[in-house]
Structures are given as structure tokens and as C-alpha cells.
Amino acid sequence: MIKSLLIANRGEIAVRIIRTAKHMGIHTVSVYSSADINAKHVQDADESIYIGSSAPSESYLNIKSIIEAASGAGVEAIHPGYGFLSENAEFSEACHKAGIIFVGPSTESIKKMGNKASAKKLMNDAKVPLLPGYHGKDQSLDKLAAEAETIGFPLLIKAESGGGGRGMRIVSNINEFNESLISAKREAQGSFGDDAVILEKYLESSRHIEVQIFGDSHGNIVHLFERDCSIQRRYQKVIEEAPAPGMSEARRFDITSAAISAAQSINYVGAGTVEFIVDSHNDGANGPFFFMEMNTRLQVEHPVTEMITGFDLVKWQLQVASGEPLPVMQEDIKNTGHAVEARLYSEDPTNEFLPSTGRILEYFVPKGKNIRIDDGIKKGDDIALEYDAMLGKIIAYGSDRNAALNHLHKAISEIKLIGPITNQFFLSNILLRPEFIKGIINTNFINQFKTDLIRSELDLLNDVLLSSINFLIQERIDSKLYYTKESNSPWNSSDSWSLNASAQDKLYLRTLGQDYVINISKVNDIWHAFIPSLTDKKHIVKQTDNSLVYRDKHVLIFVKGPYQQRVIHVLPMDEAGIVEKAQTGLSAPMPGTIIKILADKGDAVIEGQTLMILEAMKMEHTILAPYTGTVSNVYYQEGDQVDENTELFEMVPTEEKNKSN
Structure with missing residues (x-):
């Protein structure tokens, strides 16, 4: 058995791997960039090594630095996690040359399945169903445009290498093709160092269903059933569950058998996922299915499989990498109950899901026997721009799907995360959507119901702003100002926002990634607030029972009800002019x-x-x-x-x- 392990990753997956490795008595070594000096994965490991600046190319994608760190620490093995170098054949080969075990499949398997074009050819030979598309080597603009016309629209442009939705574009007609192609190629080059793409027919009503497979070096290959990952946006998964809602046992047998055939065709060793797209137009999860790609690594959503089968897949990875056979055979693997996972992202659903950065001021997550939290953050962390926006995952288990959904919704409502904007409220709205509860889902679900899914968030924003205005006015009236040592603090000056002087003034507030210039006035001892970006009517500010606390230049707003906390930044005057200019x-x-x-x-x-x-x-x-x-x-x-x-x-x-x- 492996005795020492370096985790070539960061965030929640690094924390997850360290947890299992420690339970197995394995000495753990983490690596970190300049942005992650105080990160959770650094603190959890037995040992940590600095590998470069915050730019991924200088740290987590720097093969030379990681191999040098592993060799210097004298570890036996490297676990790549997911993303970064996890499906990089060059990295796998570098590990072997350095005499270090790569916890994953062979370099040859990564090459075959990591490139979507070659994988399609292999699957075609293995009689696994494929969508119409182009997977050729000629990447000229003219050739790709001609093939697009042949395939027909809508179609999907996909990067040959990598995953995670990067280098992917849906194209509705030929007029959009060139610009989308150039953008997809540029994004693919930046993310994976390879700008080659493939083209596929796009199914407008589809389910994204994948099968977890596992092989060992003794010739054994098993599946651990399927996962449904249909709830996604920008080609990134948001909610995943196992088993797939509505799938018949006959279809489950067909799709898992196809996944086993795919793995057997390359003598696969280690954890892998075979992804299928299902035409759900008429039969939901039981419609025709087609091979999309095979991920030669552990998936983000592996916890739902662990919860319905009772097996630790990271433990299996380490056992298989040590040369041991799989601990069980296919007949020993049963799926019991239901599990659902929600991904917590630092992003703003009300602003086209743009990434959000900033310091985590407060952080609390619930605990319970039916709840699992996989995260890599803590209070005081700064969310860096350079890395993926996912902060963690909330996973719930139940005896059936409804029970799992209830546990998950309760857990999400109890999370307290103050700082960067997150999709917490958005996740709860998805779980409460009647169609989702009934299992009527497809990959277009979020786009279809987007307006309703974010509407209550926008309503909340109005309440938050009014509550904060009420709070600030009351503080001025009571003359209970909070003084700080900062000379430019709005709390430290009676004229930086003179609520006590004129009959009409302005507040400069920032929340949910947006700046607001709010006109306030006093008429007959009643304060009025006008928020032009939200409404065309004045709002009378009334006293509410909302709980508010403040410190420095922040007002922390806890609107009554679950998952409804927000941060209001009271801007000093030196930023006020910038705010008004930025709004126009x-x-x-x-x-x-x-x-x-x-x-x-x-x-x-x-x-x-x-x-x-x-x-x-x-x-x-x-x-x-x-x-x-x-x-x-x-x-x-x-x-x-x-x-x-x-x-x-x-x-x-x-x-x-x-x-x-």
C-alpha cells in the first residue's frame, strides 16, 4: 500500500483526498500557490510545499514544479484530483519517469480518451452509439464551417481536450459559427493548451447521464451505476443525483453495459466516468443515448455514487494504484436510496452568473447524518480570481428522492456565507421548482426557468437595500455612529453623507456586485428612498424586524427567512464619484x-x-x-x-x- 501521497490540486478535492488518505494512514503532502498560503488544504495536510505564483500556469499546471516538490518530499505517489493536470498525459508520463505512482489510469488510456476525437473513433469501433458529428484532424476554418453545414444546426462546438464546459459553444446558425468557433478555440487553448475542437449535433431536449466505472490491473472492470447531471448552465453541472430519476431497469442495464464496453475497449484501470447524452424528448431518461466522452479521473460529483453504494472511491483509487484488485465484484455492488449534490459557486445569478470574488467574512455549514459537506474554504479566506468558482458541494442522502431533496434543501437553507456573492439562493429555488421535484428535467432546465429562479433573489435585493437604508438612517438619528480608525470611513465623518443636514441626500451602497446611488429625502419626519436601478417609484422606509449588524464599512443584512443574508458596503466619498460615473x-x-x-x-x-x-x-x-x-x-x-x-x-x-x- 502507498505510504506517502502528494495531492497535485487545491480546494475541496484536495481536502477530500487528504481526508481519506489520512484514514488509511498515508502521509499527505499538499502543494500551494501564493494565493493559497493559508488555504484549508494546506492546513489539513501533514506537509505542504510552495510551487509558484497564483497563476495556474506557474503553479497547479506547472509539471516541473510539482514533480520537483514530490521528489523533494520523497512521496511514493501523486493524486491529481480533477481539473488542472488530472487528464494530462504528459504529467502522467512525467510521474512514471520520476519513479512516482500516478493515481489514475495509464498514460495510454489518458491519451486515447482524453482527446475527444480519438475517443469517438474508439467508441465507434466498440459499437457504442455516437451522435452525428465531425472529429477530424483538419481544423481549418473552411473545413469546420463546411462540416457544420453538413451536420446541421443547432450544433455544439467542443474542445478536443479537457472538460468543465470550457471551449464549448452552442451555435444556432451558420452566421454565428465563425465567431463562436474562434472564441471556443481561444478558450480551449487557454485552458488546456490545445485549440482543436470537434463538432456534434446538439440535442435541444436532452438528459446528461453518466456511468461511474472502475478497473484494476488484474483485468476487473465494474460499474457503480449512473448519475444524472442534467441541471447545468454554461455546460457546467450545478446539481447531480444518483440514480437517474425515471430510468427503467432495462435502460439502466443498457447504458451501464455500454459504459463497461467503453472501458474494456482500452483495458481501463482506475476511476473513470463514461458520459452519455440522452434524447429525452419523448421518453425522458429512457430515450436513445449517445456517447459524449470519457473522463479519465474522479468526477466532482463522485459523492452521490459513494452515498448510494457505500464505497469510498478515493480509497479504491489508492488501493488500485498500489496494485491491489478491486475490493468487490459487480454482483456485490448495490444501489440503495437516493443522493443529490448541489454545487456552491461564488457567482451572481442575478448578473448572468458572473464570478464573484472577495473575503469570506462569516461561514457556517450544517452537520447531520444525511448531509455531507465537501468544501475547501473557511472564514477569512479570499476567493481568488485565478481559479474555478466552485467553493464546495452539499450532498444529501435519503431513502428515496423526495427525502434526499428535503434534506438537501434544509441544509442549503442553513448555510451562512457572508462575503462573495454565491448561488445559494438560486440552488434553493431549483430544489423548490415543481418540475424538478417531479423529475421533469433536461439540460435546458435552468435556461427554461431562469426568470423565475432568480426573480425572488431580485425581490430580496430590494428588501435588503431598503432595510440597510432604514438602518443607516436610524443610526444617524440616534447618533450612535460606529467609529473606525480609517479616516475615509463614512462612519467617521458627519459630512461625508449628511443625513442630518439637508432635506435630500444620497447614499452610495454596494451589494450583489452592483453599485447603487440612492436618493433619500425627508418629508414631514418621514424618510423616503428612491432607487432608480430597481424601481420607478419612491419607497417609504419603514421600521422592520430584520436583524442587522455592522462593522467597518460593511452592513451585514440578515433578512428574515432562510438563506437570505447579504452584505451592504457603505462606500466612502472618495468612491462616490466613481460609482455615479460607472452607472452611466x-x-x-x-x-x-x-x-x-x-x-x-x-x-x-x-x-x-x-x-x-x-x-x-x-x-x-x-x-x-x-x-x-x-x-x-x-x-x-x-x-x-x-x-x-x-x-x-x-x-x-x-x-x-x-x-x-
Whole structure:
């Protein structure tokens, strides 16, 4: 058995691997970047080694640094986790050359299945069903466009390498193809170092169902049933469950048998997942299924499989990597009950799910026999821009699906996370959706119900702002100001926001990633607040029973009810002018790196035209022209890093330009 292990990853998966390894008596070594010096995975390991700066290419994707760290620590094995180098054949080979066990499949298997084009060919030979598509080596624009016309629309562009939704685009017609292709290739190159893509027919009503398989070096291959991962957005999974709702035993046999055939075709060793797309238009989970890809690693959603089977898959990985046979055979594996997992992301559902960064001010998660929390964060952590937006996972188990959903909803409602914006409220809304409760799901679920899923969040925002205004006014009236040592604190100056002076004033607040300039006035001893970005009517600020506390420049708002906490930032005057300008200008919706500028000073642009592409948390985000006009200034260059609310462009609307001529 392996005696020492380096985990070449970070966050919740590193913490997860360390936990099992320690239970097995294995000495654990973590690696960390400059952004993760105080991270949970660093503190949990027996030993930790610095491997580079916060940029992934200088740390968690730096093969040389990781191998040097492992060799220096004298470990026997490296576990890659998922993401980063987990499906990198070069890394696997580097481990073998250094005399270190790679906890995963052979380098050859990674090469065969890690490249989607070669995997499709192998699956075709193994008689596994495939969608119509193009998987060829000719990557010229003309060739890909011609193949797209042959396949028909809508179609899906997918990066040949990697996963996680990066390098993927849905294309509705040929007019969108070129721009989508260029964007997908650029994102694939940045994430995986390979810009090659494949094309596939896109099923508009489909279920994403995958099968967990496991092989050993003694020729044994088993499956641990299926998982349904249909609830997703931007090709990233949000909620996963096992078993798949509504799947018949006959279809379960068919799809797991196909997965076993796929694994046997390459003599697979280790943990792997065979992913299928199911045409759910008529028969839900029992419709025709087609091979999508095989992930040659542990999946994010592996806990739901562990909960319905009772097996620790990380333990299996370490046993198999040590040369041991699988601990059980197929007939010994049973699925009992139901498990559901929800991914907690630092993102803003009300603002197109843009990534959110910042310090975690408060953090509490529930405990219980039916609940499992896999996370990699703690109070005081700063959520870094350079890494994936997933903070952790909440997993619930029940005797049946309804019981599991009830446990999960209760657990999510009890989480207290103050700091970065998260999708906590959004997750709860999904779980309460009648269609989801009934198991009527598909990969378009979030898009279909998006307005309703975020509507209550927007209603909450209005309540939060009004509650905070009420609180601040009351504090001024009572003259119970909270003083800080900061000279620019709004609490430290009677004239930085003079609620006690004039009949009309302004508050500058920031919450949910948005800045608000709020006009307030006093008429007959009643304060009125006008929030132009939310409503066209004045709101009379009334006393409520909401609980509010504050410190420094933050007002922490706990709106009565579950999962409804928010942070209000009271901005000092030196930021106030910036806020008012940003509300009418074209500013960065989040911190990020400018990877492409598509408009120059003097260019005439139309509303909705792409002006710039920002990259944050491994995903691309487009900056669009808010109206038709002329670009009068471009303030940054490609490669520059910008903060949230930084003004990127100055534009003059066509109407104003015509008036000035």
C-alpha cells in the first residue's frame, strides 16, 4: 500500500483526498500557490510545499514544479484530483519517469480518451452509439464551417481536450459559427493548451447521464451505476443525483453495459466516468443515448455514487494504484436510496452568473447524518480570481428522492456565507421548482426557468437595500455612529453623507456586485428612498424586524427567512464619484484579464456589438455595447488586469454625437 501521497490540486478535492488518505494512514503532502498560503488544504495536510505564483500556469499546471516538490518530499505517489493536470498525459508520463505512482489510469488510456476525437473513433469501433458529428484532424476554418453545414444546426462546438464546459459553444446558425468557433478555440487553448475542437449535433431536449466505472490491473472492470447531471448552465453541472430519476431497469442495464464496453475497449484501470447524452424528448431518461466522452479521473460529483453504494472511491483509487484488485465484484455492488449534490459557486445569478470574488467574512455549514459537506474554504479566506468558482458541494442522502431533496434543501437553507456573492439562493429555488421535484428535467432546465429562479433573489435585493437604508438612517438619528480608525470611513465623518443636514441626500451602497446611488429625502419626519436601478417609484422606509449588524464599512443584512443574508458596503466619498460615473459608463462587471479588444477609439458600434472579452475564473465573458454610438476612449490594452467596476470604454451615443455636429 502507498505510504506517502502528494495531492497535485487545491480546494475541496484536495481536502477530500487528504481526508481519506489520512484514514488509511498515508502521509499527505499538499502543494500551494501564493494565493493559497493559508488555504484549508494546506492546513489539513501533514506537509505542504510552495510551487509558484497564483497563476495556474506557474503553479497547479506547472509539471516541473510539482514533480520537483514530490521528489523533494520523497512521496511514493501523486493524486491529481480533477481539473488542472488530472487528464494530462504528459504529467502522467512525467510521474512514471520520476519513479512516482500516478493515481489514475495509464498514460495510454489518458491519451486515447482524453482527446475527444480519438475517443469517438474508439467508441465507434466498440459499437457504442455516437451522435452525428465531425472529429477530424483538419481544423481549418473552411473545413469546420463546411462540416457544420453538413451536420446541421443547432450544433455544439467542443474542445478536443479537457472538460468543465470550457471551449464549448452552442451555435444556432451558420452566421454565428465563425465567431463562436474562434472564441471556443481561444478558450480551449487557454485552458488546456490545445485549440482543436470537434463538432456534434446538439440535442435541444436532452438528459446528461453518466456511468461511474472502475478497473484494476488484474483485468476487473465494474460499474457503480449512473448519475444524472442534467441541471447545468454554461455546460457546467450545478446539481447531480444518483440514480437517474425515471430510468427503467432495462435502460439502466443498457447504458451501464455500454459504459463497461467503453472501458474494456482500452483495458481501463482506475476511476473513470463514461458520459452519455440522452434524447429525452419523448421518453425522458429512457430515450436513445449517445456517447459524449470519457473522463479519465474522479468526477466532482463522485459523492452521490459513494452515498448510494457505500464505497469510498478515493480509497479504491489508492488501493488500485498500489496494485491491489478491486475490493468487490459487480454482483456485490448495490444501489440503495437516493443522493443529490448541489454545487456552491461564488457567482451572481442575478448578473448572468458572473464570478464573484472577495473575503469570506462569516461561514457556517450544517452537520447531520444525511448531509455531507465537501468544501475547501473557511472564514477569512479570499476567493481568488485565478481559479474555478466552485467553493464546495452539499450532498444529501435519503431513502428515496423526495427525502434526499428535503434534506438537501434544509441544509442549503442553513448555510451562512457572508462575503462573495454565491448561488445559494438560486440552488434553493431549483430544489423548490415543481418540475424538478417531479423529475421533469433536461439540460435546458435552468435556461427554461431562469426568470423565475432568480426573480425572488431580485425581490430580496430590494428588501435588503431598503432595510440597510432604514438602518443607516436610524443610526444617524440616534447618533450612535460606529467609529473606525480609517479616516475615509463614512462612519467617521458627519459630512461625508449628511443625513442630518439637508432635506435630500444620497447614499452610495454596494451589494450583489452592483453599485447603487440612492436618493433619500425627508418629508414631514418621514424618510423616503428612491432607487432608480430597481424601481420607478419612491419607497417609504419603514421600521422592520430584520436583524442587522455592522462593522467597518460593511452592513451585514440578515433578512428574515432562510438563506437570505447579504452584505451592504457603505462606500466612502472618495468612491462616490466613481460609482455615479460607472452607472452611466461602460465598466468591468467583475475583476478579470482583458484577452481581446475588438473596438478602437473612433469606431462606430451598434448596440449589442462585442467590444471586449474578459477572462475570469477560467471562463470568457463578453463586454457588449450598451447602445449604438461611437467609442471615444479605450482605457486598457490586451493583457491588462482590471478590477470590478473599472471603466473600460467611453462611448458617445449616436444621438448626442449628432447634436454636437
